Amino acid sequence: EDxxxxxxxxxxxxxxxxxxxxxxxxxxxxRSLLWYKQEKKAPTxxxxxxxxxxxxxxxxxxxxLDKKELFSILNITATQTGDSAIYLCAVVGAGGTSYGKLxxxxxxxxxxxx
Amino acid sequence: xxxxxxxPSHQVTQMGQEVILRCVPISxxxxxxxxxxxxxxxxxxxxxxxxxxxSEKSEIFDDQFSVERPDGSNFTLKIRSxxxxxxxxxxxxxxxxxxxxxxxxxxxxxxLTVV
Numbered sequence: 001e002d003x004x005x006x007x008x009x010x011x012x013x014x015x016x017x018x019x020x021x022x023x024x025x026x027x028x029x030x031r032s033l034l035w036y037k038q039e040k041k042a043p044t045x046x047x048x049x050x051x052x053x054x055x056x057x058x059x060x061x062x063x064x065l066d067k068k069e070l071f072s073i074l075n076i077t078a079t080q081t082g083d084s085a086i087y088l089c090a091v092v093g094a095g096g097t098s099y100g101k102l103x104x105x106x107x108x109x110x111x112x113x114x
Numbered sequence: 115x116x117x118x119x120x121x122p123s124h125q126v127t128q129m130g131q132e133v134i135l136r137c138v139p140i141s142x143x144x145x146x147x148x149x150x151x152x153x154x155x156x157x158x159x160x161x162x163x164x165x166x167x168x169s170e171k172s173e174i175f176d177d178q179f180s181v182e183r184p185d186g187s188n189f190t191l192k193i194r195s196x197x198x199x200x201x202x203x204x205x206x207x208x209x210x211x212x213x214x215x216x217x218x219x220x221x222x223x224x225x226l227t228v229v
Contacts (some may be wrong), residue, residue, distance in 0.1 A: 027185040031215070032215070034217060034218075036220075041203070041222045042118075042205065042220040042221055042222045042223055043157065043205070043220045044216045044220070045218075045219060048216070050215050061143055062130045076197070088157065090157075100145060100147075100162065100209065100212045100215070100218070101147070101159040101170055101172075102147075102149070102157075102159060102207075102218060103159065104156050104158070105153075105156065106156050
């Protein structure tokens, strides 16, 4: 069974701080790892990583995957109050007849204070 | 920007009743999914749907649940004989390619409350 564990479960920082969110996984025939941001309702897509060691970057957010050690990190620099959300990590495996189901971690609740 | 839309945003139903949750996936997407999130818990996979049939389902997706693509745009989740423990946020998602090759986009969700 695929498994995703995120840490920390919650994090409180002040604006301007840099944060690192962790995601470790176990999956049959790894295909990809995805990061989502969940504010009030729907998870919104941030990054998809398939290759080890290649950083994906979007503004103040960046993410990297280590397929050997089975983990990924999501970095947010110069945090803003708008970054407050739950950050979800999910993996896709290619076992059996999988058509790409996402297995999610429990999420990291990030709170950024002014 | 194309988006996945879900209706209703909130549904309250009595235990034992049937509910239908509706989704309109992004128009050129071929793979459709339902997930649910019980309050305070992980987002859980329910079912994936491709080429007018279920391609994968989880243990949660038992005979109480069914999915349908009744026309070219809608994708529905039917829950028969609802139970209190079915109360959750239900998310529809779609992707252009098989998940893992491209990202899945999520709708805003339907909050189902069974009383």
